[in-house]
Amino acid sequence: MxxxxxxxxxxxxxxxxxxxxxxxxxxxxxxxxxxxxxxxxxxxxxxxxxxxxxxxxxxxxxxxxxxxxxxxxxxxxxxxxxxxxxxxxxxxxxxxxxxxxxxxxxxxxxxxxxxxxxxxxxxxxxxxxxxxxxxxxxITNDVSISDETNNSDLSKEIKRMVDTAFNTAKNADGSLTTSKKKIKDAESFTKKSLFEYIEQLIETQKGKCALTGLTLFYDGNHTDDARRVSLDRIDSNGHYEKGNLQVVCKFANNWKGANDNAEFLRLIRLIQNQNG
CATH class of the missing domain: 2.40.330.10 (DNA-binding pseudobarrel domain)
Structure with a gap:
């Protein structure tokens, strides 16, 4: 078999x-x-x-x-x-x-x-x-980190994002029944390398959401699940690969959906201008 x-x-x-x-x-x-x-x-x-x-x-x-x-x-x-x-x-x-x-x-x-x-x-x-x-x-965890880091809330959240990315890529067939085709291959990463890349992204973004600029929340430092860290593909039609990933707030990822960054930010600016 x-x-x-x-x-x-x-x-x-x-x-x-x-x-x-x-x-x-x-x-x-x-x-x-x-x-x-x-x-x-x-x-x-x-x-x-x-x-x-x-x-x-x-x-x-x-x-x-x-x-x-x-x-x-x-x-x-x-x-x-x-x-x-x-x-x-x-x-x-x-x-x-x-x-x-x-x-x-x-x-x-x-x-x-x-x-x-x-x-x-x-x-x-x-x-x-x-x-x-x-x-x-x-076999069960490709991410190798120190005991101290492994116990941190942020590291647990990063591991969650890694697992979600690999599960999404594994289960996607490249042609979801949505308004836009999403390609979700994660072939360019191992779980360990993706974990390290997400760590780098959060550091580069200074702990801020790449879309909204809000401070990223994670288990242990918040009570607002909508601002919890979430891994997002900048081009939703692209792959999980370097240069096409950013860390955002959960609600921003949900709102963005299949749109690209430019379209999402355009809509956000419309709301800001309307309320300004």
Whole structure:
């Protein structure tokens, strides 16, 4: 069964996304093929384009069936056949090649994206387990800070913003049913680097909301939830990336919605002028 990479795997392989599963005896010794499912299948189809995957036996269209992968860890470019073997069904298979890519029974085979390239490889069970043992502390929390800082109210709020950003990016499909399309990828950050970047933003903004200039509130220093710190994308159609993030009051983020900074500030000025 296909499983999606967690934060430890993403860091280990320096991957944007990835998935893995256990190679069965039938796949390795009898059929010499792997049926890809779940996230594995999604990664492959999105990279190559479903319309570019041959439907039917590979021998019927060897050129279309043959696709290039980067072999982990060397980066060597190898060619493997990947097809919809039964045209009327959604099953996708990658055919193994003993000279290029031939994992053994019970090995963990994986597929991932890195810098617009698709990678493939395998580890034995001990190698795979070693990834988690080396980085087990990162599975649930990629943010590593001192005990003193970890207990501070502001640090807890920053961690909340980090978790919210990653959850939003993970759950978004890039085409929300709203008046504007929102792209919410967070591929340019790990949780740790985003935590540190938000710290820098708050320091640069001198603890003020980037939109309203009001002092930012956080758990432990306020009773006004509307002014609680909130992470906002300057261009709501852009990504969670450096240069497109600011820390604002919760109410300002809610009011801004899918608008960009300029439009939101224009509306704020209209209110100020009306009341001035």
């Amino acid at each position: 296909s499983k999606e990479f967690n934060e430890v795997h993403l860091n280990h392989f320096n991957a944007q996304e990835g998935a893995y599963s256990v190679v069965t005896e039938r796949e390795s010794k009898i059929d010499s093929q792997i049926t890809i499912t779940g996230k594995e299948k999604t990664i492959a189809l999105e990279h190559f384009g479903e319309e570019n995957i041959h439907k039917g036996p590979a021998k019927n269209n060897k050129k279309l069936a043959n696709k290039e992968f980067n072999l982990f860890p060397s980066g060597e470019v190898i060619s493997l056949n990947i097809v919809f073997p039964k045209p009327k069904k959604k099953e996708v298979r990658i055919y193994l090649n003993k000279e290029k890519f031939k994992p053994k029974t019970n090995d963990i085979w994986f597929i991932f994206k890195r810098e617009n390239k698709i990678w493939i490889g395998s580890y034995n069970q001990n190698q795979w387990d070693a990834i988690s043992q080396e980085n087990s502390s990162q």
